[in-house]
Amino acid sequence: MKILIVDDEALARDRMSSLVEELGAPYEVVGEAANGEAALSLFSQLGADVVLMDIHMPGMDGLEAASQLAQSESPPAVVFTTAFEEHALQAFETAAQDYLLKPVRRARLLEALERCQRVTRSQINAAAEGQGVPKLKASYRGGLTTIPLDQVIYLRADSKYVIARHLEGELLLEESLKALQERYSDWLLRIHRNALVVRRSLIGLEKGVDGSSRAVLQGCDETLEISRRHLPEVRRIIRGAEKKS
Known part of the structure; x- marks a missing residue:
């Protein structure tokens, strides 16, 4: 380097x-x-x-x-x-x-x-x-840093912050989920009122022990709950990805 x-x-x-x-x-x-x-x-x-x-x-x-x-x-x-x-x-x-x-x-x-x-x-x-990768600004060790969205898996609201789960850990964002979704609509998909996932990380669905639908995400062992309101759109996107593959 x-x-x-x-x-x-x-x-x-x-x-x-x-x-x-x-x-x-x-x-x-x-x-x-x-x-x-x-x-x-x-x-x-x-x-x-x-x-x-x-x-x-x-x-x-x-x-x-x-x-x-x-x-x-x-x-x-x-x-x-x-x-x-x-x-x-x-x-x-x-x-x-x-x-x-x-x-x-x-x-x-x-x-x-x-x-x-x-x-x-x-x-x-x-x-x-042929395209640029947008970056998120995040809090890191008392300062600020940036992370490309293609390294992020999901964003989840937690109290007054938004947690960005990425390939190597977590960072805190101060922007709301709504603002982030509006700004990066091509990259982010709403799956719950408190969660957005990066579209390319969404690879499947599974049933939770409580009968809820949950998102399976690439690069992450954790699954996220999908609300009934957003489930049809999530299914549509997964079917579209399966057809392309």
């Missing part, structure tokens, strides 16, 4: 480079830049899978540089680095994959890079299908 480090402080670049070196393969620093303009120039020359980007820099800041990188033919995953946690929301509006608070810890850097690896694979698959 080729990594570009962008920070106006030489000491910060050196520390980040040292952390990446400590992590070893498959992570490799291919270049360093001191501002947004230099980052864009270096990326056009060397390319990169991930850009570790400081937010506040003289000239073009990290947010503007990230926006321009996102328009490139093969955009890199961007991870912002900042000393101010309140900048996280602004960072994610620029479609960053993650953000790191300074001073950056090696374990946290590894988490961010591993997340970028998963996202990069998803982007490649989406490009092959």
Whole structure:
């Protein structure tokens, strides 16, 4: 994984480079830049899978540089680095994959890079299908992160939050199920007043011990109850998928 480090402080670049070196393969620093303009120039020359980007820099800041990188033919995953946690929301509006608070810890850097690896694979698959994969913003260890919808299995309302069950665990969302369903109607299917499933994860139906109908989901041992109101639509979609296969 080729990594570009962008920070106006030489000491910060050196520390980040040292952390990446400590992590070893498959992570490799291919270049360093001191501002947004230099980052864009270096990326056009060397390319990169991930850009570790400081937010506040003289000239073009990290947010503007990230926006321009996102328009490139093969955009890199961007991870912002900042000393101010309140900048996280602004960072994610620029479609960053993650953000790191300074001073950056090696374990946290590894988490961010591993997340970028998963996202990069998803982007490649989406490009092959000719479509983009939308991402959900979620709470993660006191901060924010994003997760592509093709890695999510279902969304379930729980108190004031929505739990997103994905391939490697759970995350908390602050948007309502209704808002999420309206925004991602091509991806999400309502099966109960408190649950949405990602359409591609729905693979079958089974009867519960109480006689209820339950959704069988790919990548998940858990089944979810389907309400009578939504059962006809669920059956229709499963029959359609069976015909295609």
